[in-house]
Amino acid sequence: MSERTSSALGRPAAIACGALFLAGALLLLWGAMLYAPTEKVMGDVQRIFYFHVPSAANAMLGFVLAGVAGLAYLATRRSGWDEIGRAAVETGTLWATIVLVTGPIWARSAWGTWWTWEPRLTTSLITWLIFLGAMLVRKVSHNAEQSARLASVIAIVGVLNLPVVYLSVHWWRGNHPMIFKRGAEGALAPEMWTAFVAGMIGVTLMHVALLYAAWRTAQLEDAVSARERLAEHEENGR
Numbered sequence: 001m002s003e004r005t006s007s008a009l010g011r012p013a014a015i016a017c018g019a020l021f022l023a024g025a026l027l028l029l030w031g032a033m034l035y036a037p038t039e040k041v042m043g044d045v046q047r048i049f050y051f052h053v054p055s056a057a058n059a060m061l062g063f064v065l066a067g068v069a070g071l072a073y074l075a076t077r078r079s080g081w082d083e084i085g086r087a088a089v090e091t092g093t094l095w096a097t098i099v100l101v102t103g104p105i106w107a108r109s110a111w112g113t114w115w116t117w118e119p120r121l122t123t124s125l126i127t128w129l130i131f132l133g134a135m136l137v138r139k140v141s142h143n144a145e146q147s148a149r150l151a152s153v154i155a156i157v158g159v160l161n162l163p164v165v166y167l168s169v170h171w172w173r174g175n176h177p178m179i180f181k182r183g184a185e186g187a188l189a190p191e192m193w194t195a196f197v198a199g200m201i202g203v204t205l206m207h208v209a210l211l212y213a214a215w216r217t218a219q220l221e222d223a224v225s226a227r228e229r230l231a232e233h234e235e236n237g238r
Contacts, residue, residue, distance in 0.1 A: 009216050017209040024205030028054070031198030037191050045109040048102050050195055054203035055098040056124075060162055062092025062207065063131060067159030070152030079222055082148045087214035089134050089155060091207055096128045119168035127165055130158035144225065 009017060032050035039046035069085035072078075103121060104114040115121070134154040141147035188196060 009213055013212070013216065017213050021206050021209040024202040024207075024209070026202070027205070028199045028202030031195035031202065035191070035198065036195035037189070039192075042109055045106065048106045050199040051203075052099060052102040052106060053196065054200045055095045055102065057200065058203050058207045059092050059095035059099055060165075061204075062088045062095060062211070063127070063155070063158055063162060065211075066092055066131070066134070066155040070155040073148060073152045077145075079148075082152070083215060083218040083222060085148075085152060085155060086138070086218045087211055089131055089151070090214050091211045093128065093131050093135060094210070095203075095207065096124070096131065099124060100128060119172040120165060123161065123165040123168045127158055127161050130154060130161060134158065 028050070032047050036047060036050060038044055066085050066088035069081045069088060073081035073085060103124075107116065107121075108114050131154075134151045137150050137154065138147045141150070
């Protein structure tokens with residue numbers, strides 16, 4: 001955790017976030033690297049699954065939260081909703097980036113290529129670009145309220161694309177395995193299910209810690225900006 005984020009959180013909250021993140025990381029590593037059996041066909045490279053899928057689920061969780069916060073901000077214009085939305089976009093984009101990094105590593109072993117324009121890969125990339133745009137729009141705009149509105153709209157559009165990502169393997173023929181369908185080829189063995197659940201809980205704990213840290217940082221950034229505007233107004237009024 002950076003010094004800036006630690007200062008923003010305060011010592012007790014920083015310690016709590018660090019402990020939560022560490023607990024999640026250890027649980028994830030235990031499930032993926034120690035408990036999970038080695039897959040017979042792909043071998044150890046299959047262990048990427050325990051990082052890849054929980055990261056995808058948490059990316060969607062962050063994006064949905066960002067979309068809900070964006071809708072609430074547009075309806076109320078309350079800065080608190082924008083702060084939640086900013087934090088959720090940042091963490092969601094982080095997990096989506098991990099998905100797009102681990103996916104090609106896994107694909108190289110399973111499909112023999114680093115990247116293919118497979119439906120879920122393609123729709124995931126599009127979603128990542130949408131939310132990356134929601135982050136970048138705040139960097140290029142000098143009007144905080146205008147950028148908050150635009151970022152909220154972009155986040156809502158991104159959420160509308162999430163069902164397409166999820167259903168893409170059903171709508172179009174793709175290479176992604178149907179691991180959660182009982183009896184399907186590639187379905188998980190019981191020990192793998194346990195490791196997967198451990199990984200899902202671990203990544204979610206890490207996400208909660210990062211989300212809280214990002215939210216508190218956004219709160220303090222807004223507080224500093226408000227004081228700077230007030231000081232500038234008082235200076236101009238003299």
